[in-house]
Amino acid sequence: MKARHKRIIFVAIAIVGVAVAAALALSALQSNIAYFFSPTQVLAGEAPKGKVFRLGGMVVEGSMARKPGELTVSFAVTDTAKSVTVSYTGILPDLFGEGQGVVTRGKLGSDGVFYAEEVLAKHDESYMPPEVQDAVDKAQKMGVTKPAASGGNY
């Protein structure tokens, strides 16, 4: 085999390999991206049905309720304008608490309840998830122009 042919084979193998890897990576990326939605967006019907996404906001004071004898807990998440009820079965992260910012990952049920598979823990008690901060800011900005229906919508 001539040196030139050999080089062509090497380059071809490398290109095919990288192309396969890139295709693999992009398809995996497509199916594993979770977008973030605020409660206002969810109630406006912007969030996808039956698909995993992330929902975040502040845990509404006094909304946390446990089913007796079980690990299932429900709580309301708000961006100060609207709120959505979240149901989660499992152990909550250490820093979870009413009035704290939280990000959850899961699917929206047909009953309007968000069934979370994961509740994200953060490493710092003063930390506010940036998505949540953003959602609250947006909700409040909207509130200035057109007063949002305050209170329970969950």
Add this chain to the structure above:
Amino acid sequence: MVPELGHFALILALCVAIVQATVPLAGTVWRVPGWIALARPAASAQMLFLVLAFGALVWSFIANDFSVAYVAQNSNSALPLEYRISAVWGGHEGSLLLWGLILGGWTFAVAMFSRRLPDDMVARVIAVMGLISIGFLLFMLLTSNPFDRLVPPAPDGRDLNPLLQDFGLIVHPPMLYMGYVGFSVAFAFAIAALIEGRLDATWARWSRPWTIVAWVFMTFGIALGSWWAYYELGWGGWWFWDPVENASFMPWLIGTALIHSLAVSEKRNTFKNWTVLLAIFAFSLSLLGTFLVRSGVLTSVHAFASDPARGIFILAFLLLVIGGSLALFAWRAPAVKSTGHFQLVARETAMLSGNVLLVVAMGAVLLGTLYPLILDAFALGKISVGPPYFNAVFVPLMAPLLLILGVGPHMRWKQDDAATLLRRYRFVLLVSVVAGILLPLVAYGTVTPGVGLGVALACWVVGGSVVDLGRRVRTSRGLRGVPRSYWGMTTAHAGLAVVVVGVTLTSAYSTESDVRMAPGESLEMAGYTFHFDSVDQVAGPNYDASFGHFRITAADGSQVARLNPEKRIYRVQTMPMTEAGIDGGLFRDLFIAMGEPLGDGAWAVRIYHKPFIAWLWLGAILMGCGGLLAASDRRYRLAVKSAQAATVGPVATAES
């Protein structure tokens, strides 16, 4: 007073760094021996001032000097002494100072242990490291000075983040930084060689031991981080594909490719451009990793906006390092001639394929890590990329890598014969496939294709090494004739196989259960019974804890372990922390963590049975030890003499 001395020492270190970066380099251009000779003393002086600065910060922490802003943010008078010291690198500013100190340490080591290298080469290497040091010291002094005073002083500190109050966090960051910064030596050697325009086997041989040692630190650092996440984050996971983890994993992948590519450059005088590129990228990714973790960009891209000076400095520095070195590469690379030719079936091909796989794997991790940041920066939506993405891309890339690893290192250079190889390894291949199916089946009663593949590949890697070791012992003078670097390679590859077994079996056969348990209740899992006896209230030095008492018994009723998981509330930050109770073993870990109290005395409890999880860290230790064995091979100590005689050896003298 002491903080001001530290600040002053930092400024002096910057002045020395400027001298160290310019004068020796100018000396090599204009051939002034006096200027060239300045490199080593400058490295020593730089080290001295950095030690003084670091010492001043440590002293401020030990003395609870809360008039220093950084101390007030990261320490507290109730914090135990060992954590007050490790709190030095618990935040952004102190981490940078530690980085700078370690850079000074590596530069000093290069100056000390390169007595037999040509003076002008050493001068260039030390000068390049001086340039990096200038960047870091400027960054510290302009945007992140750890010695800034707080007026008025705080009465007490905000305390160290409780997650960081742990043995793992005393050792993990310094280890990791030793690795990150260690790659600066490989980078400096590559840049120095580019400046000189002489990229030959000698250059590869000089940088090899340094690169391997840096890689060893990095391996240990990552393993420690994973271990810490496992027992301290409290939820039993060992790798989350978190951006912070990826930040250290990417340079490790490139570093792994680099140590292999350097071997080919040294032995065969080929792949040289590729090696230089890897050296540049390994260090660039180390920089990127440091900044990703420490700049707050991961918390929010907009953290940049709140402190634009830091963000802009970081971007400019990264651009300068990467752009500058690539420009130098583009200018010099055409002059580099690779002389070694090789056929399709040859060790070079195996090395190249492995390298490409590692680089592609790094690219996939980089994509998953930066993609959300980029989208967010351009306001295109807030997304997260989950672990399934990384697993889906990473695992298929590692399978062919392991397949190559079983036979690649044992091929001949230049040309080997596929038929001979097949004949030699077909038995191992057969045994591996059978073992992959039978072992899990016997041990756990089930086997999936993934588990079978993982176990088979691990057997294949180890089996291939055993066959080759046998051949080597027969052909050379017994076991004593086998060079240490060969033992190093074999150990490290076996370590990888052990990691693969650990990953495969832990992922497939772990049992996990989140349950509601009250004292007096028990739970059966995986042949063990977990008894929840009671909970006490205990006071620690800076926290209060609910202290659980659990007993684990085997099927025959005998006691296996007593575990005490804790739920701590740290007083200053009123932050709850979960301390898991773990009974470790070679073949399984039993893991108990207490969630939150559910009222009426019951607790949410997580119980895990994790088979083979210890193999992850045992494997990493083996890999690191392999690296150390390879780096201590005697030919690196003898290298200089022979290197001066023959710059290029077309026929490799010792095959390893």
